[in-house]
Amino acid sequence: MLKKIHHIGIVVRKLEEAFAFYKDTLGLRLGKMATIQDQGVKAALLPVGESEIELLEPINAESGVARFLEKKGGGLHHLCFETDNVAAELQGAKDKGIKVIDQQPRPGLAGIIAFLHPQACCSVLVEYAQPVDHSEHSSLLGEARDRRFTTERLDHVVIAVKDLEGAVAIYQNNFALAREEAHDVPALGIRNTFMPIGDAKIELVTPLGDNSPIAQFITKNGEGMYLLSLDVNHLPSAIAALADKGIKANVAKAPDGNDLAFISPKHTHGVLLQLISRR
Numbered sequence: 097m098l099k100k101i102h103h104i105g106i107v108v109r110k111l112e113e114a115f116a117f118y119k120d121t122l123g124l125r126l127g128k129m130a131t132i133q134d135q136g137v138k139a140a141l142l143p144v145g146e147s148e149i150e151l152l153e154p155i156n157a158e159s160g161v162a163r164f165l166e167k168k169g170g171g172l173h174h175l176c177f178e179t180d181n182v183a184a185e186l187q188g189a190k191d192k193g194i195k196v197i198d199q200q201p202r203p204g205l206a207g208i209i210a211f212l213h214p215q216a217c218c219s220v221l222v223e224y225a226q227p228v229d230h231s232e233h234s235s236l237l238g239e240a241r242d243r244r245f246t247t248e249r250l251d252h253v254v255i256a257v258k259d260l261e262g263a264v265a266i267y268q269n270n271f272a273l274a275r276e277e278a279h280d281v282p283a284l285g286i287r288n289t290f291m292p293i294g295d296a297k298i299e300l301v302t303p304l305g306d307n308s309p310i311a312q313f314i315t316k317n318g319e320g321m322y323l324l325s326l327d328v329n330h331l332p333s334a335i336a337a338l339a340d341k342g343i344k345a346n347v348a349k350a351p352d353g354n355d356l357a358f359i360s361p362k363h364t365h366g367v368l369l370q371l372i373s374r375r
Contacts, residue, residue, distance in 0.1 A: 100294025102178035102225045103148035108365040111153040122247045139205045145249025171366030172321040176223035185224045186210045219319040245333040252297040254323040260302040323368045331373040
């Protein structure tokens with residue numbers, strides 16, 4: 097059984113430089129950092145609510161992460177679900193005929209892991225992780241300084257798809273996720289639905305026309321992860337703190353009435369980032 101989103105993987109050019117945003121600007125603490133030779137990466141996990149953000153820096157040119165960086169220049173890389181039994185989840189996927197990368201579970205930074213093939217999940221690389229007890233953490237681990245705002249949790253991740261109902265069927269078949277009612281959002285040029293898991297959600301979106309940002313993203317990149325949304329405790333304070341660092345956030349209104357702030361990928365190491373305050 098899948099319990100929650102364990103983490104969202106982000107490929108970056110330099111791990112230490114990425115900390116300047118995710119740790120120092122957003123206030124996330126470092127939970128664990130390690131070099132994983134067999135995956136060709138240096139990686140760090142930064143807790144955010146009950147989930148985490150994983151930053152990945154390639155350490156050799158032959159790794160899949162290095163090829164991703166060369167092709168896309170960094171950004172959202174994979175979606176990881178937490179489970180109590182990776183072996184059972186992986187076998188269940190193979191029994192369903194889902195294409196997988198790993199035939200057997202293996203060790204990773206998040207615990208015991210296995211990857212499904214992106215072709216099975218609307219071009220999203222999906223990982224299963226079964227955490228193990230990590231008694232020793234990095235010496236860099238620490239709480240954030242006193243701040244005007246705090247980043248509370250991972251709110252949702254947006255996946256852009258060509259066929260909304262087809263994608264819903266895939267995610268329900270692959271992961272047994274429930275879905276909410278779909279809605280048209282003309283102001284954003286999308287039709288969307290949410291699939292809750294743990295205290296976060298997966299948002300599947302499809303364009304209503306050819307001119308929306310989602311339509312342009314799919315035309316350029318194909319289907320895949322589009323945006324990461326983080327819940328902060330006080331959005332105006334977050335916007336002010338970003339401005340102090342020379343980062344302009346574009347403010348908009350969500351369909352549910354909540355204010356949103358969007359941060360350009362040029363500041364976030366390749367990720368279109370949304371901040372929202374639900375408190």
